[in-house]
Amino acid sequence: MLAPYSAVKVYNKLHNAVFSISVPPEQLWPSTDRRRRKSAASVVARFSAAFTDIAIDIAWDSVSLNAQADRVGSLAQVVIYGGLVRHRQIRWQGLALAIAHEIGHHKGGPPSHRWYDWLSTDGRADEWAATVGLPAVFGRAAPDVARAGADQLFGALADLVEPGTAPRCEAEQPCLACRARAFGASGRIPSRRCK
Amino acid sequence: MGLLYTTEGTRRILDTLNTAFDGSDNGLKYIRAQAKADAKLEDMLTKQNWAAGHLASALKLFPYNQGGGGSSDFDTDKARWAYFLKKVIGSQLFKDLKKKLAEAILSPNFVSVSFNHRESDSPNLWVIDTPVGSNLNGPYARQITLLTINVPAGKQDQFDPKTSDEPDPLAKPPWEKP
Numbered sequence: 001m002l003a004p005y006s007a008v009k010v011y012n013k014l015h016n017a018v019f020s021i022s023v024p025p026e027q028l029w030p031s032t033d034r035r036r037r038k039s040a041a042s043v044v045a046r047f048s049a050a051f052t053d054i055a056i057d058i059a060w061d062s063v064s065l066n067a068q069a070d071r072v073g074s075l076a077q078v079v080i081y082g083g084l085v086r087h088r089q090i091r092w093q094g095l096a097l098a099i100a101h102e103i104g105h106h107k108g109g110p111p112s113h114r115w116y117d118w119l120s121t122d123g124r125a126d127e128w129a130a131t132v133g134l135p136a137v138f139g140r141a142a143p144d145v146a147r148a149g150a151d152q153l154f155g156a157l158a159d160l161v162e163p164g165t166a167p168r169c170e171a172e173q174p175c176l177a178c179r180a181r182a183f184g185a186s187g188r189i190p191s192r193r194c195k
Numbered sequence: 196m197g198l199l200y201t202t203e204g205t206r207r208i209l210d211t212l213n214t215a216f217d218g219s220d221n222g223l224k225y226i227r228a229q230a231k232a233d234a235k236l237e238d239m240l241t242k243q244n245w246a247a248g249h250l251a252s253a254l255k256l257f258p259y260n261q262g263g264g265g266s267s268d269f270d271t272d273k274a275r276w277a278y279f280l281k282k283v284i285g286s287q288l289f290k291d292l293k294k295k296l297a298e299a300i301l302s303p304n305f306v307s308v309s310f311n312h313r314e315s316d317s318p319n320l321w322v323i324d325t326p327v328g329s330n331l332n333g334p335y336a337r338q339i340t341l342l343t344i345n346v347p348a349g350k351q352d353q354f355d356p357k358t359s360d361e362p363d364p365l366a367k368p369p370w371e372k373p
Contacts, residue, residue, distance in 0.1 A: 068313060
């Protein structure tokens with residue numbers, strides 16, 4: 001049997017996998033950065049005005065490069081974690097794409113996630129973001145926002161994902177490279193071979 | 196769920212638990228039948244006195260890589276699971292989690308349990324019971340959302356090695372010991 005506390009070492013590898021990817025401090029703006037906060041508030045305000053039934057929060061102190069759609073009772077929430085909104089490579093377009101994707105989880109409709117019938121799959125949430133969410137907020141500029149945002153967002157994620165640890169590319173959850181390409185991103189994002 | 200990017204580790208844990216406790220395939224019903232058939236397991240659930248990893252051992256629920264015909268590194272996956280329960284969740288939250296899980300397993304008024312995770316400034320547990328039909332008195336589907344803090348890079352050393360008086364989280368449940 002494995003010696004129990006080789007688990008310490010295991011955990012060191014694991015901390016980037018359960019549950020989110022932590023961004024090294026040197027790649028983050030401070031959580032008090034005024035320009036970053038002002039820019040983020042402006043993007044959030046635009047989405048909040050367009051989708052009044054969704055509560056959008058930012059967890060500024062978090063270092064996780066992630067965002068999440070969740071429901072608490074009947075309240076539809078979107079949480080943007082600090083590692084995304086404070087990341088030096090992710091500008092307002094990346095934040096906008098992340099918010100649009102998360103709202104897409106709430107509003108995208110079928111296909112639904114296998115365990116949560118209210119939650120659209122990643123693939124559907126991306127599709128909704130590109131065709132409904134971003135156009136509702138940015139109009140004809142939406143494709144440019146999507147392209148730039150995907151380069152920023154998926155590029156930053158790909159930089160931090162250890163080779164071989166990225167999820168498989170499936171219809172329910174496409175890989176980073178496929179998702180980036182679907183938004184028209186041009187940056188090189190390494191991935192496993194996709195179907 | 197509903198994450199922008201779901202890590203393999205998150206997916207394994209949530210898929211394993213959500214599959215096992217699902218209502219549509221009678222997952223929870225099967226677990227409940229196992230508990231009723233094994234007096235020691237039922238006693239452990241009633242008293243809510245199991246140690247980290249023991250219920251997972253008893254129900255054979257480990258988030259191993261289910262692709263490729265099973266994991267070649269099963270002990271590592273078990274170690275991850277036990278370490279996660281013990282160090283990331285912590286004792287108070289684990290106590291609350293045990294109570295809510297035991298309740299759902301033992302009471303026929305629950306038809307399924309689903310699991311979710313969120314990051315938070317402080318660990319917490321959200322439990323929402325939703326009536327499955329029109330009767331507000333049940334049966335219910337229970338949703339358990341675990342809120343844990345993120346461990347920043349470079350802070351992993353706060354997870355100290357085990358001291359000699361701590362129980363082995365990978366040991367078999369008490370009744371399986373020789």
